[in-house]
Amino acid sequence: MPDNILKFSMNRCTSVERLANNTLRSVCRLQDTFTRASVEILAALPDLEIIEVRAEFQHEWLTPPDLDQVLRKLPGMRVGPGMLKIIKGLLGEGEALRQITYMVEECCHGVIISLTKDILVQAPDSEEGKLEFFSGMVRDNIRLYNRCAAFAPGSKVVEGLEPDK
Numbered sequence: 094m095p096d097n098i099l100k101f102s103m104n105r106c107t108s109v110e111r112l113a114n115n116t117l118r119s120v121c122r123l124q125d126t127f128t129r130a131s132v133e134i135l136a137a138l139p140d141l142e143i144i145e146v147r148a149e150f151q152h153e154w155l156t157p158p159d160l161d162q163v164l165r166k167l168p169g170m171r172v173g174p175g176m177l178k179i180i181k182g183l184l185g186e187g188e189a190l191r192q193i194t195y196m197v198e199e200c201c202h203g204v205i206i207s208l209t210k211d212i213l214v215q216a217p218d219s220e221e222g223k224l225e226f227f228s229g230m231v232r233d234n235i236r237l238y239n240r241c242a243a244f245a246p247g248s249k250v251v252e253g254l255e256p257d258k
Contacts (some may be wrong), residue, residue, distance in 0.1 A: 101126045103256070107205040109198045116144070117207065119200035123192070127153040132196040136204050141172040148193055157189035172201045202240050224249060 103125035110118050115138045128151065135145040146164040149156045157163075159210045166183040169223045170176070177198050184194050216226045229248055231237045235254070237244050 107203040109203045111207075117141075117204050119203040119207075121196040121199040121203070123196060128154075128192070130192060130196065132193060132200055134197065134200040134204075136172055136201075141204060143167050143170045143172065146197070148196070150189060150193060152189065155189040157186065157193065160193065163190070163193075167197065172204050176201050202236075206237075206240065228252075228254075 103123070105121070105123045107119065107121045112118055112135075117136045117138065118133060119136065120131060120133045130148070130150045130152075132148045133146070134143050136142065137144050146167045146216050148160045148164055150160060163184055167180070170179055170183070180197050180201075182192055183188050184197070212230070214221050227243065230252055230256060231244055238251060238254060242248070
C-alpha cells in the first residue's frame with residue numbers, strides 16, 4: 094500500500110463505439126491510486142444481447158477471482174430493464190467484484206445512452222425548453238439519474254428529483 098493513503102486520485106471513463114458488424118463495443122476504464130481496471134462488453138444490435146465480455150483488474154491489496162470464469166456467465170444477457178439485479182446475481186459478491194459489477198453496469202448504461210442520441214437532438218433550442226425536456230427524460234427514466242454530469246445531483250436538470258434508494 095502506498096505510504097500516504099491521503100494522496101488519492103481517480104479517473105473513470107466509459108466509451109462506446111459502433112463496430113462494422115452491427116455490434117456496439119462499450120469500455121469502462123478505471124484508474125485510481127490503488128486500482129487499474131477495464132471492462133469491455135460487446136452488445137449485438139438490435140436486441141442488445143451481450144455477446145462477449147472481457148476485464149482486467151489490478152489492485153494494491155484486493156485479489157479478484159478468476160475473471161474469465163466469472164464473466165463467462167454474462168453473454169446472452171440483454172442490456173435493459175433489471176440488468177443490475179441480473180448482473181449482481183450472475184457475478185456474485187465480494188469486494189473486488191463490486192467494482193467489476195459497477196463497471197459492467199457502466200458499460201451497459203453507455204450502450205443505452207449511446208442509443209438515446211436521436212432523442213437528444215429533438216430537444217428545443219431555448220434554454221428553458223431544454224431544461225424542461227431533459228428533466229422530463231430523467232423523470233420518465235429515473236435510471237438516467239446520476240449517469241452523466243448533466244443528470245448528477247445538484248444539476249438544474251434533476252432539481253427536485255429524489256430517486257428511490
